[in-house]
Amino acid sequence: MNAPVTDAKSSGALLELDGLTRRFGAFTALSAVDLTIRAGEVHCLLGENGAGKSTLCNLVFGMHPPSEGEMRVEGKPYRPVGPRDALAAGIAMVHQHFSLVDEMSVVDNLMLGRVRGILDRRGWARRLDGLAERYGLALAPFARVGDLSIGERQRVEIVKCLMLEPRLLILDEPTAVLLPDEIRSLLGVCRRVAEEGAAVLLVTHKLAEIREAADRATVLRQGQVAATSEAPAREIERLVRAMIRRDLDTLDSAMAATLGVAEAGPAEKPDKPKPAEIPAGPDVLQIDNISQRDADGATRLNGVTLTLRAGEIVGLAGVEGNGQSELGLILAGLRAPDSGRLFLGEQDLTGRKPTAFTQAGIGIVPEDRHRVGAIVDMSVAENIFLNRTGDFTRFGLLRRQAMYDAAAEMMQRFDVRATGPDARFGRLSGGNQQKAVLARELTAPGLRFLLAAQPTRGLDVGAVEAVYALIREAASRGVAVLLISSELDEVLTVAHRIAVIYRGRIVGERPSDPRHRNAIGAMMAGQAAPEEPAISEKAA
């Protein structure tokens, strides 16, 4: 795009990106991207994970310099060397991960970097109240941020940006951690901000959000602009095709799930896969009335009871932050529940060590691959045999060569692509990392139960399919699988049976059938499930 500067100005261009490129070593994260964002619009930036969305945001916000290309704000060259320059240019950003100091109060967080000299805490508390009225974002000004809920922290982040009266507000996947209600109100705030004349750049990979809020949309694919749309709500299908280079018709429903295509309505195919038959194996895992409080005393799990049978895949659906992480840690043996018991067959595992869990036949694909699932600075081989180093030990000495040979075999079997067993785990793509983790967990001798927590997050399309196949294969040989996911469609696709967790409670259970979508969705949002069967689609 060689649009002259004057043209851009006349069309109300606020931010123009011209041939923006960013390389990290040999990897090109963003390649010659042209993009124009106009004042008064909500501009959605779409793309799969790893398509370059976050990199683009970080360049605009001055976190990294571009390798090539130029940025202009209102026609004038814009070359930020840090967030400070971005803020000075009227660009504010809500990051994917919170940037709040937990130890400080809400107003102190708001004032951080914004004021000089003596603090006027009362004055800022009043400003906060004013903003709260304008956008419907209520907050207790003197509460410690660390004590707030996830939704409230998100609100602090947004208020922090709004207080700057920004000309451009960037939101990098802000809805991942929010409840449906909170998402709706957030999108409302976006519209409100745009109506007041500022621009909003909303990064998402959920098509439903585009329908609700977007004026225009740009799709990134492998670091390049794959499509732009002036009327995204009416062009969902084209945008999805651009995102993944495939038609929705041929889209595996599992993949549609990660994209949230089904939620977008028009694209949804009438014949979702039939709910698979629930195998009637013996009971394997019994979660019996487990409760857990966090360090601050807040209840995270509240009497969770669930039984899984051999060969069965149970989906645990829920918006993130409703106790799934805590349950995952308990099932991995990393934390003991405050009350309740955990049985694998007849064996009581409550309060036992992780080793006991592994020996009893529990495999874990944790939601946090980098923190719990693997040691990124060790080799692939060392990670594949992390819990079985004993097999390669003689007289206390580790036989590394034997381990590397065995790992090479495993990598072939599970299609883990790397330069070799000695490659650093952190250098692998997300998909290959996850396959390596699965290789370790699925080959554990005597595996009876597998926990797969958010197993496809951050993976590309091909890897998602591979992960599903591995999970199904495990179930077919009699392993009980608990699939924790915040993507309703993923659970509907893979699981035989679905339990819904909300605020640390199992609030309901349904067979895995698309006709229960609304009922399950309502339960995930904390509303009582509508009367069965709930098949009617509500018009948007």
Add this chain to the structure above:
Amino acid sequence: MSASSTLLGTGRAPLGLLVPVLAVLTAALAGIALIAMLGVPFRDALESFVDGTIGSPYAISVSLNRSVVYALIGLGFILANRAGLTNVGGEGQIAVGGIAATALALQHGVGALPFGLAFLVPLLGATLAGTAWGALAGVLKARIGTNEVISTLLLSFIAVWLVYWCVQSTALLRQPMTSAATLPESLPVPEATQIPLLTGDAAAPVTAGLLAAIVLAVVVALVLTRSRFGFQLHAVGLNPTAATRAGFSYATTVVTALAIAGAFGGLAGGLMLLGEQYSLRAGFSSGYGYDGLVVGLLSRGSVLGVIAASLLFGFLRSAGISMEMGASIPTALIQVMQGLIILTVAGAAYWLDRRDAGH
């Protein structure tokens, strides 16, 4: 992770070697400049430098004995550091080792034990005392998450003043007061409890501690590169949660690692006491623990690095003492040089690490 990369440190060989060499050269130049400023004839300075380090079998022996202490602290440091722990407590671990060694050596009957037990028993006691001192920090870290830098530092001060207390009070280890001039120190340890000399010749008093250090260096190298325990330390150091999930207990690893570092420190203290000082005095550890920590840090995790740095520091310390006596050059000169080496290498870690991250 090959064996050689651990032996040579994580830095690429050329730069990883160049930096310490440049640091030592810089320090040497600074030392020469200072000697010139002090007005000491350069020939005198050099003469006493050589006299104190390699000029005689005696000088070499004494320097080696000093290096042994540095090496032990450094080895303990890199072992604990493999588990992500920074043991700042060497000084205190030496101090409690010295106290335990003295107390046991002066115990009635210990001096009469056969088969070398006379010195092995106090040495074992010293090692155990150091183990306990190190493990204490480990337990706090594992149970309530106390930063081991802070706890080992404080434990060092406490231990150093414990030595002072021991030699001030006749109820503890102070020799019986016969006059007002009785020095605040313990009785000398019996001859049988002293560490035997390798040469058997007082003119070259290098002790059996050297053998112990060599054996332990090999063991530590083997543990770090080849053993499952070394793997465990590394795993816990890199990612405690994933390591725990894989069955390596975080608490056990942390306590064991700091206990071993403490054991090395205690052993070093015992060797200092029974191999060189022979009676307990206030401040006998005189900074060996802190210098040993620096040795461990400068080595960048490699056993060969520890050996090189401990030899450097051991011979430098001897040089300082000799130059003070022979050429009236204050030992402070050596302190300046040592400080410069530490700062240069510490600052250069930036480039070394950047290369590591980018390979």
Add this chain to the structure above:
Amino acid sequence: MTAALLAVFIGSSIRLAMPLLLAAIGELISERAGVLNMSIEGMMLAGAFGGAVGAWATGSPSLGLLVGLLAALPVALIQAFLTVVLRANQIVTGLGLNILVLGATTLAYREIFGARSRETIPGFPAWTPPLLGDIPVFGEAVFRQVWLVYAAIVVVILAAFVLRQTAIGIALTAAGDDPRTLERAGLSVEALRFGAILMTGMLAALAGTFLSIGDIHTFTEGMTNGAGYLAIAAVIFGNWTVGRTVVACFVFGAATALQFQLPAIGLDVPNALLIMMPYLLAFLAVAGLVGRQTAPRALATPFRR
């Protein structure tokens, strides 16, 4: 203990606590910003040396004070450059600087003073504030102090105010707890930490000059003798807050004063125990026996983008 003895005890506790207090508040500023500044010992020593040399050369303790501040500046600059810009290990840098400063001041002292060592150096006189000095028994014994004592109290109050009530205060807290967030707020972690270390250097230098030209009017080799580490212990025992750090300093000061008072009272407490007590108290604090400790989360961690 008689009232007169008590008065002397309080007076000397204050006098002994003051350098500690200045250094500890300085250290607190660095640590709140995330820098475990072990070189505080070297900074104090440089300040003490500079103060002594300056006062001796010019005959004016005030100019000595200025020289003392200047002498600590390079130490602080090196610490800041290595740990903030080059992201060197904070502990190694601190220990290295302490050895360097100990060596350098000793060498320089012998060069400058040579045979004249132990010479008395012009120092600040003691001064009794009006009104307070008129209190019977206690007036003179407690309040007759070098004016630096009163200046130190003002400095501490100022520091507490800055940390709690100003923009710099919350920025420092953020630099120590969550530097990434601070950076995203458009502030420079490096600048804040650099500045904090320089501030620590100045306060430590003030503490050092207090030792040499405020208190005993002479310089001895390595005269800080671990006072810097004591200041670090005070910050730890003070749980990284101004209020509790001040209390810790006075407790430590009183423990030191007690060493000299014990013979007068006729109590048989081992001297070593009193010297050890500050470290023991700090250790008990980090061992979780004195409430919950909350160190800044990013303490001693270099900041990487």
